[in-house]
Amino acid sequence: MSALDPVAVFRMEAAECLEAIEAGLLDLTHQLDDKNLVDAVFRGLHTLKGSGAMFGFEALAAFTHHCETAFDRVRKGEVPATAELVAAVLAAQDHMRALVDQPDADHGDTGQKLLAQLQAAVGSHAGAKATVVAPEPAAAKAVPPAAKKKNNWRIRFSLPSNAMANGTNPLGLLDELRDFGECTVRANTAGIPPLSELSPTELYISWEVMLSTEHDRSAIDDVFIFVMDDMELDVVDVAAPAEVVSEVETPAATVVAAAEPVPPPAAVPPFKPVEAVPAKREAAALADGRQAKAQENVRVPAERLDELMDRVGELVIAQSRLSQLASSSADIALRSVSEEIERLSGELRDTMMVLRMVPVATLFSRFRRLVHDLARETGKVIELVTEGESTEVDKTVIERLADPLVHLVRNSIDHGLETPADRLAAGKPEAGTVTLSARQSGGEVIISIKDDGRGINRDRVRAKAESSGLIAPGQQLSDSELLQLIFAPGFSTAATITNLSGRGVGMDVVKKTVEALRGTIDIVSVPGEGSEVSLRIPLTLAIIDGLLVRVGSGRYVIPLSAVEECLELSLEEDLRSRGRSFISLRDSLVPFLRLRDLFRTGTKPDVHQKVVVISTGTERVGLVVDQIIGDHQTVIKSMSKLHHDVATFSGATILGDGSVALILDVGHLVAAGQQQEAQLRVAG
Template identity: 60%
Template sequence: MFGFDALAAFTHHVETAFDQVRRGDVAPTVELIAVALQAQDFMRVLIENPGCIDVGDGALLLSALGQAVGAGASATGAPPPAAATDTPSRWRIRMRLPRDVMATGTNPLLLLDELCALGPAVVTASTDHIPPLAEIDPTGCYIGWEVRLTTSQPLSAIEDVFVFVRDEMALDIERIECPEPAEPSAEVTPEASCSIVPAAPAAGADAAAPRIDPPRTEPPNTEARPRAAATPKPAGETAEPGEGARAPREVRSGASVRVPAERLDELMDRVGELVIAQSRLRQIATSNADQQVSAVAEEIERLVLELRDTTMGIRMVPIGSLFGRFRRVVHDLSHDLGKEVALAMEGEETELDKTVIEQLNDPVVHLIRNAIDHGLEDPAARLAAGKPRVGRILLAARHAGTEVLITVRDDGRGLDRERIRARAVQRGLLPATGEIADAELFQVLFEPGFSTAETVTSLSGRGVGMDVVKRTIEALRSKIDVVSPPGQGTAVTLRLPLTLAIIDGLLVRVGRGRYVLPLGAVEECVELTAADDLRSRGRSFLNIRDELVPFLRLRELFAVNTPAEEFQKVVIVSAGDLKVGLVVDQVIGDHQTVIKSLSKLHADIEMFSGATILGDGTVAMILDVPHLVEFGQLAEERLKAAG
């Protein structure tokens, strides 16, 4: 259609091979998949840079494809596809396309032209499904066709005509063993296009004619399946009273509209500014005794909240759209490294903000490369260790409060702690003596230039991959957890925020400053009594329902000099399975928080993940809960070590 003749000629053979796989005539072998992936790369170059293509490369690929198809046909026990013969055969082809076929870009006349190009043909139109004039949709296809074709081409050539619409149409291809003489007036020479013979519907034609399903809203199923017949509206039935010359079209519930991503970003920015303006209006209404103003402010707050949720929902994308990209990565790496690897995925339906997903491709690619190159053993070593010959890479995603956890796990040899520490000591990243926790030791893997590989290869040894992971994840205000039981593989977990735009927050006051805590991380709020305050001096723990929870005094952390409130509050926050209490002077209430990124000058301040603008125009810092929880846990460990 667009003049890519070389691409069309090459792709036709690949489509034929996959059609044979779909029909079950050819088994999907490893060799066939490998050639198909190479063909995909070749087709991409044919589109993007056709001038640099060597014609011989395409011929070699098609030759390899033919060998793979032949091997696949032998595996299924099916005979190889028939080739064109000198003896022509006669075929009867009955076809009826879906009602909305033209709306999806298919021209039925082009299909008929392709059939006629195979040999002399007689085409008869079937008009028995055409409804009364008042019910006709001008964009609908109501006509079916019967084609009597004489051709030397095999059955596969006829089926190839319908390769893009076969799953949605009613199609019956029948070989006529005893050729029936055609009327002289209907005979067509190969140079002619087609003879189209309209036919009036015979009695009982509705029962015998092929029928099609009504328009579907779900995606078509590519597997073979029986097609249910839809009973057409009787021809004698008239339109309802009051109907015009055309009945209203059915609106599809699954209809969608493509919108540029930039417009979604602009919409989210406008919603964020609207949230800030609504916060200011609420503050004015709170100080105003006018009930009408308060009622309007509450109504606007409700509408803004709904608009915010709807806009954020538009930006949420299933993470399966990211995971699907890595099948090819695993396939190619396992082939290059001579390892057998199976990729498994969990939680593909987990949704994440599109702006976060867009930045995750490179980090996850590096984690998968490391898992296959460094983590998984070769087949012989795995068998010697009592493991399955095929290594396993798991990509998993799940929600955890306000975070999405993405885990890349392998079942390989695990991390070599001694080797990592020796290389870290050599580079001056860790002291040579003393105990080091695994969490601290594994973090050196993300230092720039750090690598335990003895030799530099095309895949590893330069120490740049994990550094990319760390920088990208830190830019997303996230953190990385590494767990590696000896000999049982390694799991790297990325803790990502659900969105980078707007969150529900809890507004608190410490001294004269106001701060925001992500509401999803808040477990509960309790009062710090004077007795608890005195008792906790030196050992900052609270007894919450017989559970000791360490807490941090934000006044001390932020060096606040103003006198403390008489009745301080403790906000219990969590990150994963860990909890910590944060002592504040006042809990102000919930707050819709528009996240504003900090400048590069403040990138090293780990206690804050961003800032927001309050209704009165002042700035409130957003506390980084995972960092504060980690800080609290370290404080707890130091107290335990001190006795």
């Protein structure tokens, strides 16, 4: 197995670092006086700059240095943190991403424009601290009241043995220390082994640095911030030499001091080399500690997880075949082995499913930046609320839901939320709220986008649908059917086209993507109070629990998460219900579909048919089948391109005997049942 590309590893870590910086900046927007957030953003920028320089991303390091300098001034109190500064660094962060992804590309003058914006954000508030940043008059420089005190530091540090192999350049750290002031560096070479034992990838040298600088201890710690966890660092404040002290005293003070005995300069403790054997022992201890940390989290490429999931799926199919063979055999030993393999494969399947799960927080976090930018662009005051961020969903579902949620959030902000003036006139708070929530319900996750805006105007939706030919003038529609029209291709009620919406090319993409995930969309809207769009998505797209049924001579799988209950439908009741296709279920009428007629099996119904009641949200429909075979672990296989447009089925699976069973598309069948109910009610 080939080792990971160091540059690829850096890009992954840089992406995480940029996400942390963005999160800190967005938090800082609401708490501009929070020193901890300022420090966190500064550390993130410093880490990105240092690691970028180590891996040869010089343009990234140079650009990030300016943002780091701006936040260093904020951290020191020279300039205040402002919304303009946060916006400037957020914009600069996008350029940093581009420099990470395409370091050799021509980015034009983007960097210069962003730096000018950053300088304007910092410089516009420099006057508040003029005594700090403004140069002193020439006359004042002639006799300064007191020069700034210099600190004298003795710094001893040793890096882990694999530091250079991991991309850490000790010379870069020493250069940063030299930038602070007068610096003397001594290298300890006592730990270098004989040539026969020397490894070119290991680091055996430690360093002692004597530094005279105006900077404090925190500035020295910042130099080593990127490698602090794995290194040994000893920083001691030693007494300043007499000649350094005399330079900062006034002439009068010098005369007084001359009348008294002047003590000799404080002696600097002699440099004591670290013994070679303890150094090796310490390096081994550090290596053990790093190994323990590395075992906590392991980076695995996503495609490897997909390959492993495919193998687990094949194992589940093979185990199903083995169980079928064992059930028809009288061999007790074979049955015992089959049961043991079934248990192990089930545990392996569950473990594999957990590995593929990621929290919805990874999806929700990216919308904080989107809402921040849209608020500045539209002039609206928007608060983003997230709920249920710990809910876990299959990573493939997360990846595919990103774009649909962007469309829905932008639509809520543009069409749903009113301007601050309109909200105040309507008796609402000035700030509009967009709520992203997630919760698990059985084998599904429900992701909702809710706003407290004006709601959907039904009259405008109907007028647009009639003018577009989607419905006939005056056609009777339920409220749910009317609201679902906004997902039609090219549908938009916006009066003007903006860079946010108006072209009608977003919501139909949302519906297609959700349906491709075997999910459904529900809309609830109250005029004047807001709207809520709920996406019901399967937790996983790989292996599901299904209910295996027989219709005629064919076998089909119904996702078990959608099954509410099963009822018996006798032949007499079937004949009596023809023409209305309703069953009474606890004082409510539920429409049902005869799958035998829908699939045109050409067979006679069984004497004792069954009705499987399925649901999506609040809508229910019954499916009439000939036999319920039982629970089945279903490994989902995609349909071929030839059958891609067959809406009744969402996929296929292989049964234990090697035959193929089609997986029913619950959302499509429920919609068909509701449509049939509406037609019968109109006819009645």
